[in-house]
Amino acid sequence: MVVMKMKFPFQKRVKLAQGLWILSWCATVAGAITFTLGCILKTELRRRAEVMDNTDIHIVPNTLMIVGLASLGINYFSSKICQDALDAGRFPRWKNFLKPYFAVSCFFTSLMLLGVIMSYAMKGSLESSLKVGLRNGIRFYKDTDTPGRCFQKQNIDRLQMEFQCCGNNDFRDWFEVQWISNRYLDFSSKEVKDRIKSNVDGRYLLDGVPFSCCNPSSPRPCIQYQLTNNSAHYNYEYQTEELNIYLRGCREALVNYYMGLMNTIGGGVLSVFILQGSVLVSLRLLQTSMEAVAGKENTEIETEGYLLEKSVKDTIMEYIDPVLKFLLLTNQVEEGTPAAASATPAAT
Structure with missing residues (x-):
């Protein structure tokens, strides 16, 4: 037809x-x-x-x-x-x-x-790739002295400022990793020792975020540390306060x-x-x-x-048939080659 x-x-x-x-x-x-x-x-x-x-x-x-x-x-x-x-x-x-x-x-x-x-x-x-990639990026944020990760902090900071986001899912992701390098911690300080001892893995964790999470359009000076501690800041309630950091996660922003x-x-x-x-x-x-x-x-x-x-069906088959015949002929030759080779010594 x-x-x-x-x-x-x-x-x-x-x-x-x-x-x-x-x-x-x-x-x-x-x-x-x-x-x-x-x-x-x-x-x-x-x-x-x-x-x-x-x-x-x-x-x-x-x-x-x-x-x-x-x-x-x-x-x-x-x-x-x-x-x-x-x-x-x-x-x-x-x-x-x-x-x-x-x-x-x-x-x-x-x-x-x-x-x-x-x-x-x-x-x-894309979402699954960013989920793992951002999680690793946050984890290696502090490794500015490690070869191959020297620019990780810079990249994450620029990413958060450019896309106005914070963390992977949200800002709480920073609470789960040590994002401050040991070289900038005073291990003679009681506060530092207590925080490290209180963690099973011996990491310095705190309820704070890097400066790049701060929202410059907020009228209040940026609160980076003790985000969940109401008594640490004047006129501040963690549950009701509209935080002056970016609330959107970077994975959502990038996706x-x-x-x-x-x-x-x-x-x-x-x-x-x-x-x-x-x-x-x-x-x-x-x-x-x-x-x-x-x-x-x-x-x-x-x-x-x-x-x-x-x-349409006949036209497609017209193009496919020569390819199928070629492949079938190739397979027959490959299967027949060993048999022909083994028969030659018997004949002699």
Whole structure:
């Protein structure tokens, strides 16, 4: 069953070729934009690599960069085909090229759609990566003298100030770790000794947060220490006071930031996908409408174009069958090789 069959007089074929040429160059520009968007997302993810536990999320920008580059090549050849489309003598040279061209184009266009879907579906992976990464970042905050962690404090402080957040889930995460280095503690002080002894792990824990958690828009001077001690501060109630530190956790802030970025990019790439799909459909109609005039003197006759000569299922199987036969033949040769080798000594 022929899919999307249409009649094409000569003038309609001319307009289709001209419109497709313009559409191809628009899609080429869109491919470059897709590649750029992938690079931007990749850069933003690498900026916060120290608070991410894995790199699974990088599959989204990597996919966008690949399909962006592929789109440049696909649409370049599409524009060249359009230039030869109305020349019955030059168009046949593309005949053997078009079948693999459409297969490759459909693959990368589908990959583009996959990139759009992943940009909306990677929230869980991003959140779990940030959860572990931020927990480790807070734990190593004090290790400014440890190689490989020298800038951890600086990175966390800048992160909290830039995104106006505090801790992993919230500011209480700082209560569970020793974030002040031992080199800045006076171990002759009774207070320091008592705090260390009161902790099973021998850590110096306190109900305080780093300065980067302070909210500069608060009218009250920043309260960093003894946040849960009402008597330590004048006119202060821990349960009812609106704290003058950031209450939002950095994981929530980063997830919202990256998901907003990826959703925006996903919407843009979806538009590129629709444009790329339009190019492939138009090119296929132009190709099939031109096949009827190939080698004929009268090129101004009315022809018929179609999207698929057979049904969708039959067309997919037409592409898959040669691959399956090749794989089956390869497996048979590999299985038969040891038997042939072992039979040779017996014959001699």
